[in-house]
Amino acid sequence: MxxxxxxxxxxxxxxxxxxxxxxxxxxxxxxxxxxxxxxxxxxxxxxxxxxxxxxxxxxxxxxxxxxxxxxxxxxxxxxxxxxQKDKYPLETCVLSGEKLDNKSKSVVVNNRLVRVCCGNCAKKIKDKLPPKLTAQLDAAIVKTQTKKYPLETCVISGEALGSMGPAKNVIVGNTLVKVCCKGCVKKVALNPAKYIQMVKTPAKTKLKK
Structure with a gap:
């Protein structure tokens, strides 16, 4: 034994x-x-x-x-x-709070665009965006993109958003994707480009009954 x-x-x-x-x-x-x-x-x-x-x-x-x-x-x-640049939701650097302008730097952190005011800030977030700043970026994306979110149904199940409680917000490549329930959240990561495209070019779909 x-x-x-x-x-x-x-x-x-x-x-x-x-x-x-x-x-x-x-x-x-x-x-x-x-x-x-x-x-x-x-x-x-x-x-x-x-x-x-x-x-x-x-x-x-x-x-x-x-x-x-x-x-x-x-x-x-x-x-x-x-x-991702056209829909970037912030007008200020996530680190310094300085106004973004033509001299600002665009950095890709784990497949997401993050814009900062200068090279020094770019170096600080090159490998990883701190959770606090990630939450700040996510909140800005949800706020700006919810207003004109084009779909009424879940991109995974096809169910009406809100039919299973409040819709879940999923951020994919700085794009807001809404799903009907917690079970659909992880499925978005299986084919993110597909769901980003569904939001960008929404087709007319009938709600499931």
Whole structure:
């Protein structure tokens, strides 16, 4: 019995998979390496690089990314900045509170655009945005995007928002996505680009009865 217990204690432990929140999930609908549409070559491949989720069109793109991740992260960042800049909700730096202007810096932190007043502030949040500042950005997104939220139904279930209690707010790539219940929140992270697009170009849908 003792030997069995010792075997359990010294046996290698399989690391748990990285858990990525919907807010930090990969927000683009294209492969980080080839630029091809995700899903065009079967199920997309997911990789977590230094805590950041990246998706690929096929397994063959993964080793290419790993050879020079900085190169592809730089390209991804440019696309994320372009996609998220127009709807950025704050007019001041999240760190200093200074007014944002043409000299302000755009930083991508875990697949989210964060705008700051200067290079010094950019360095401070390069790897991680403190929870307090994340909450500040999230609150601003909810406040500004709720006013003109275009959908009446949950992007996951199709149920009417409010039919199962207050709708849940999910932030994906700095875009507000509303779902009907807690059970749908995590599902948004499985295909974030799809749900971002549903909010940006809403189709006319009938409410479920």
């Amino acid at each position: 003792l030997s069995f217990v010792l075997m359990l204690l010294i046996a290698p432990v399989t690391p748990m998979a990285d858990v990525i929140s919907p807010a930090d999930s990969y927000p683009l609908d294209i492969c980080a390496v080839s630029g091809k549409k995700l899903g065009s070559m079967g199920d997309s491949i997911e990789l977590v690089h230094e805590g950041r989720q990246v998706r690929f069109c096929c397994q063959g793109c993964v080793p290419t990314f790993k050879k020079d991740p900085a190169k592809f992260i730089g390209k991804i960042d440019k696309k994320i900045i372009t996609a």
